[in-house]
Amino acid sequence: MLLLIAPAAAVLVLFQVVPIVIGANASFRDWQLYNPKETWIGFQHYASILSDPVFLWVVLPNTFLLMFATVAISLVLGMALAHLLNWSFPGHRLVQTVILLPQMIAPVIAATSMRWTFNDQFGVVAAFLRQVGFGQMSWLAERWPSFLIVIFTDAWIWTPWFALILLAALKSLPREPFEAAQIDAAGRWRTFTHVTLPMLRPVIGVCVLIRSIDAFRTFDQVWVITGGGPARSTEVFSIYAYVETFLNLDFGRGSAAAIIGALIILVVAWLMYRTIDRLTNISR
Amino acid sequence: MTTGRRIGGYALVGAWAATLAFGAFATRANAAETLNVCHGGHPIMEASIKILEKWAKKFDVNVTSTTIAYAIFVPKITQILTTNSPQCDIVWHNDDWGQLWKQYLVTTDDVPGVADFPKPPLDAFWNDDHKLTVVPMVHTVGTFFYRTDLVPENEVPKTLDELVQVSEKLQKAGKVKWGYVGGMAMNNTWFSLWWSMWNNQCDILKPIYARTVKEWAADNWTPIIDQPCHQEIVEYWWDALHKNKISPEAMTTYGRNEANAIFEAGDAAFTVADSTFYGEFSDKNKSLVAGKVGMAKFPYGPRRQQPISWDDIWGWAVPKAVSPEHQKLAKQLLGAMLTDTDGQIGMWDATGGPPPSVKAFEVLQQKDQVFRNLQKAVFEGEHVHSAYYFTNWPQLHKAYSDVAIKALTGSREAIPQVLKDGVKTLHDVAIAQ
Numbered sequence: 001m002l003l004l005i006a007p008a009a010a011v012l013v014l015f016q017v018v019p020i021v022i023g024a025n026a027s028f029r030d031w032q033l034y035n036p037k038e039t040w041i042g043f044q045h046y047a048s049i050l051s052d053p054v055f056l057w058v059v060l061p062n063t064f065l066l067m068f069a070t071v072a073i074s075l076v077l078g079m080a081l082a083h084l085l086n087w088s089f090p091g092h093r094l095v096q097t098v099i100l101l102p103q104m105i106a107p108v109i110a111a112t113s114m115r116w117t118f119n120d121q122f123g124v125v126a127a128f129l130r131q132v133g134f135g136q137m138s139w140l141a142e143r144w145p146s147f148l149i150v151i152f153t154d155a156w157i158w159t160p161w162f163a164l165i166l167l168a169a170l171k172s173l174p175r176e177p178f179e180a181a182q183i184d185a186a187g188r189w190r191t192f193t194h195v196t197l198p199m200l201r202p203v204i205g206v207c208v209l210i211r212s213i214d215a216f217r218t219f220d221q222v223w224v225i226t227g228g229g230p231a232r233s234t235e236v237f238s239i240y241a242y243v244e245t246f247l248n249l250d251f252g253r254g255s256a257a258a259i260i261g262a263l264i265i266l267v268v269a270w271l272m273y274r275t276i277d278r279l280t281n282i283s284r
Numbered sequence: 285m286t287t288g289r290r291i292g293g294y295a296l297v298g299a300w301a302a303t304l305a306f307g308a309f310a311t312r313a314n315a316a317e318t319l320n321v322c323h324g325g326h327p328i329m330e331a332s333i334k335i336l337e338k339w340a341k342k343f344d345v346n347v348t349s350t351t352i353a354y355a356i357f358v359p360k361i362t363q364i365l366t367t368n369s370p371q372c373d374i375v376w377h378n379d380d381w382g383q384l385w386k387q388y389l390v391t392t393d394d395v396p397g398v399a400d401f402p403k404p405p406l407d408a409f410w411n412d413d414h415k416l417t418v419v420p421m422v423h424t425v426g427t428f429f430y431r432t433d434l435v436p437e438n439e440v441p442k443t444l445d446e447l448v449q450v451s452e453k454l455q456k457a458g459k460v461k462w463g464y465v466g467g468m469a470m471n472n473t474w475f476s477l478w479w480s481m482w483n484n485q486c487d488i489l490k491p492i493y494a495r496t497v498k499e500w501a502a503d504n505w506t507p508i509i510d511q512p513c514h515q516e517i518v519e520y521w522w523d524a525l526h527k528n529k530i531s532p533e534a535m536t537t538y539g540r541n542e543a544n545a546i547f548e549a550g551d552a553a554f555t556v557a558d559s560t561f562y563g564e565f566s567d568k569n570k571s572l573v574a575g576k577v578g579m580a581k582f583p584y585g586p587r588r589q590q591p592i593s594w595d596d597i598w599g600w601a602v603p604k605a606v607s608p609e610h611q612k613l614a615k616q617l618l619g620a621m622l623t624d625t626d627g628q629i630g631m632w633d634a635t636g637g638p639p640p641s642v643k644a645f646e647v648l649q650q651k652d653q654v655f656r657n658l659q660k661a662v663f664e665g666e667h668v669h670s671a672y673y674f675t676n677w678p679q680l681h682k683a684y685s686d687v688a689i690k691a692l693t694g695s696r697e698a699i700p701q702v703l704k705d706g707v708k709t710l711h712d713v714a715i716a717q
Binding site for chain 2: 229232
């Protein structure tokens with residue numbers, strides 16, 4: 001039995017465990033890529049990051065805001081799409097395929113096209129808004145408009161993922177509770193809130209948990225669309241760690257930032273898991 | 285013929301065959317020597333590699349190339365160098381990271397042609413023993429481009445104030461949407477903030493225009509971004525973006541792609557970009573302003589009497605981790621490239637990259653009008669280095685960009701305070717070595 005899992009275990013150890021251990025080791029050392037002294041400095045990097053006002057008051061709030069907003073929007077839109085696709089109508093298959101397209105595009109390509117879509121000179125959105133009298137819109141030059149574009153892009157990419165999984169869940173629901181609701185003359189909204197939603201709760205819970213962990217480490221969309229700017233105002237955790245590691249070439253500090261992020265998401269995921277577990281039990 | 289003689293004859297033929305076979309094998313073994321060139325995929329690098337390939341054939345060497353994305357080029361090559369990996373025999377080198385790699389590269393003073401090259405553009409590439417660690421590939425020069433169909437040569441702005449006046453005049457006449465457009469976001473600070481900062485007798489660190497650790501350390505690594513000369517520049521661009529609107533408000537987010545797209549669409553009268561973009565601006569398939577683009581000296585601010593430009597280089601370097609045989613071959617090839625006048629002129633024709641060969645420079649001065657214009661615009665006159673030669677330079681650049689963009693996207697009244705707050709940030713970044 002042990003031999004059967006050995007290949008998978010070896011891959012896990014080599015490509016997950018060992019790099020994490022090396023990264024953790026680097027986080028306690030003065031380890032710049034161009035001058036790898038690797039001197040042991042204890043928790044210095046951790047103390048420095050946790051007392052960095054940008055990390056505490058810009059990076060962490062942005063990261064959680066992005067996580068919450070994108071998951072919430074994707075879930076709501078995904079649920080709506082799943083219901084739409086659960087009906088039978090002409091061209092159903094075509095619509096189902098088209099809706100899935102954003103999920104098939106690499107995030108970096110989607111983000112690049114969004115950057116140009118919202119470009120103040122040549123972008124489609126800017127041109128439309130100019131036509132209807134809004135004048136020149138410099139979206140990416142300000143914090144909140146640029147952050148909204150990041151959220152919009154992430155939600156656009158991930159809504160199909162929610163839709164696909166929720167559609168599968170909808171199709172697997174038993175018919176009897178819906179027939180009972182119909183006999184009781186429950187309307188569509190009441191059926192949705194009192195029958196569909198409670199039965200979907202376990203699936204929604206798992207989707208939200210997985211997607212939240214993934215959203216916490218979002219990199220491509222933010223890097224391509226805003227680069228964390230203007231002036232670091234849209235910087236999220238992954239950008240912070242990337243800049244420290246690959247622009248400043250400070251592997252020690254970058255690793256410490258990554259470990260802090262991992263610990264934060266570990267706690268958040270554990271809390272979410274507990275909450276979801278409780279909600280799921282209630283729904284049974 | 286006796287049996288002995290016959291055997292002797294066979295032995296001789298065998299020996300000859302063996303010698304020939306060994307010789308052929310040895311030749312093949314020599315031919316099989318392969319040098320791997322690691323670079324960032326820029327057309328100039330590709331053109332320079334073509335020259336290397338031409339000479340590789342003559343030296344019986346194979347040249348392969350590995351393209352590494354710009355975003356990860358420095359971390360990847362730094363990792364290769366610090367782990368003594370011989371993956372790359374020749375690497376693209378740049379003044380921005382000249383000091384970062386100095387101890388990991390072989391010296392190049394003995395490469396043919398290097399001694400003839402002018403010294404100032406090489407300032408970033410000396411190691412601690414004052415030996416050179418680069419072979420020049422191309423001059424990199426920022427250039428002020430203007431629309432010849434809109435602005436006659438004698439009306440090209442000479443000062444920053446004139447740039448505003450001419451831009452406003454053209455905008456009011458409906459000839460152009462914007463006066464000036466240039467990159468401003470990180471990593472494009474050169475194309476708006478910096479050329480104007482240097483042209484207002486100003487700099488990031490004290491003393492002005494210094495580029496050595498010794499000079500900065502003597503002044504305790506003091507940023508001067510809160511000083512009047514720098515505040516004037518930030519206020520100049522704030523006005524350009526928000527008040528007189530000669531530039532798009534979103535220019536704080538523009539890289540080269542956005543700025544070039546606007547200029548090539550015919551929506552702006554002036555821009556600053558690397559000289560190598562002249563080819564793209566003049567390409568009828570890509571640019572609506574092809575044939576209508578001229579080059580001029582940078583407009584200067586009130587604190588200067590004449591413009592100042594920069595003349596730096598990209599180059600090739602050879603890692604110490606490479607075997608002595610490959611180091612020798614690499615130097616041979618690079619020397620041949622550097623002294624190949626025809627090859628260098630071909631590179632200029634193909635890419636607009638000013639050649640490092642002194643002879644090629646002289647030939648182009650004689651026969652090429654565009655080159656003469658470029659020479660007049662940037663090579664003549666005073667120069668400042670466009671990067672700051674110490675290891676924390678990338679961090680300093682990022683920190684500067686964040687402070688400047690914060691000032692430009694806030695209120696005008698807040699500019700002095702934002703710059704004042706930025707002084708400590710920049711100082712801390714500079715000394716964190």
